[in-house]
Amino acid sequence: MTTGDLVNIHPSELKFPFELKKQSSCSLQISNKTSTQVVAFKVKTTNPRKYCVRPNTGVVLPGDSCNVTVTMQAQKEAPLDMQCKDKFLVQSVIVSDATTTSKDVLAEMFNKEPGRVIEDFKLRVVYIPANPPSPVPEGSEEGNSPRTDFPASQFDDHVSRTLEETNEKSSEAWSMIHKLTEEKASAVQQSQKLRQELEMLRRESSNKQSGGGHSLVLMLLVGLLGCVIGYILNVRT
Numbered sequence: 001m002t003t004g005d006l007v008n009i010h011p012s013e014l015k016f017p018f019e020l021k022k023q024s025s026c027s028l029q030i031s032n033k034t035s036t037q038v039v040a041f042k043v044k045t046t047n048p049r050k051y052c053v054r055p056n057t058g059v060v061l062p063g064d065s066c067n068v069t070v071t072m073q074a075q076k077e078a079p080l081d082m083q084c085k086d087k088f089l090v091q092s093v094i095v096s097d098a099t100t101t102s103k104d105v106l107a108e109m110f111n112k113e114p115g116r117v118i119e120d121f122k123l124r125v126v127y128i129p130a131n132p133p134s135p136v137p138e139g140s141e142e143g144n145s146p147r148t149d150f151p152a153s154q155f156d157d158h159v160s161r162t163l164e165e166t167n168e169k170s171s172e173a174w175s176m177i178h179k180l181t182e183e184k185a186s187a188v189q190q191s192q193k194l195r196q197e198l199e200m201l202r203r204e205s206s207n208k209q210s211g212g213g214h215s216l217v218l219m220l221l222v223g224l225l226g227c228v229i230g231y232i233l234n235v236r237t
Contacts, residue, residue, distance in 0.1 A: 004119040006039050007032055007060065007092045014088060014123055016072050019130035024072045028123075030058075030090065031065040040095045040105045043068060047086045057105040059095070079127070088123040191229050198225050 002009040008031040016024040032039045043056045052071040060066050070088070091110050094117065099105065112118055201221065 002121050002123070003033070004092070004121065005117075006034060006037070006094065006119050007041065007121075009090055009121045009123070012123065013126050014070055015126045015128050017130040018075070018078065018082065018127040020078060021074050021076065022130070023074050024130070026070055028068040028070060028090075029065055030060055030068065030092070032060040032062055034094075035062050037062060037094045038097055038099055039092050040099060040109055041066070041090060041092045042105070042107075042110055043070075044089045044091070045086065046088075049073075050086065051088075055102050058102045059099055059105060082127045084125040084127055086125040088125070090121040090123065092119045092121075093117065187232050190232060194225055194229055198222060 002012045008029075010029045010031070014026050014028065016026055018024060028043070030041050039060045041058055041060065043053045045051050045053065050073055052073070054069050054071075055066075056068075058066050058068075093109055095105075095109060110118055198221075201218065
């Protein structure tokens with residue numbers, strides 16, 4: 001709060017929540033400290049195109065107060081280090097009882113003349129974050145385990161090692177798939193070869209028209225070859 005002989009100004013600095021491309025407002029209260037005098041006020045700024053002050057002039061009756069709304073226009077760029085050099089000036093002066101509304105307040109009332117007391121209050125502008133970050137607890141919710149922060153270099157090394165391990169495992173998997181594919185193809189070829197030999201034996205046996213003993217031997221040989229083929233296919237798959 002800033003105080004003088006005539007009025008109190010609250011707050012002592014104008015704080016605007018700053019957010020790009022959005023308007024922002026704050027309030028200013030002017031209170032008449034006197035018990036018998038009517039006080040007129042006027043609010044000026046070093047950057048009138050940037051701010052809108054409503055009302056920028058007014059009258060405050062004895063013991064009363066007046067609220068002033070200051071609106072900052074939407075900004076396209078953030079200032080360096082969120083520092084603002086804009087200033088506001090609030091002037092107050094005692095006026096006659098006939099001055100009752102802001103329309104009665106004239107610019108010449110604030111001219112400095114002998115016997116006229118004018119109080120000046122300078123207010124600076126402060127930018128504050130529109131959405132301040134929420135505090136981060138030191139421990140997590142599960143088990144209250146302490147938070148661990150890794151430097152960027154260690155994080156990059158960890159990512160690189162993970163990628164290398166993934167590539168190695170991927171290469172091993174592709175090698176294994178290629179090997180199994182070759183073994184399966186080889187098994188299929190051997191199976192086809194055995195089938196051809198079996199067909200040749202069957203034909204030779206049919207041509208010779210051998211006795212029952214030869215037929216039994218041929219059947220056993222066919223069964224044995226079938227078992228061998230099935231075993232090879234199961235092992236290679």
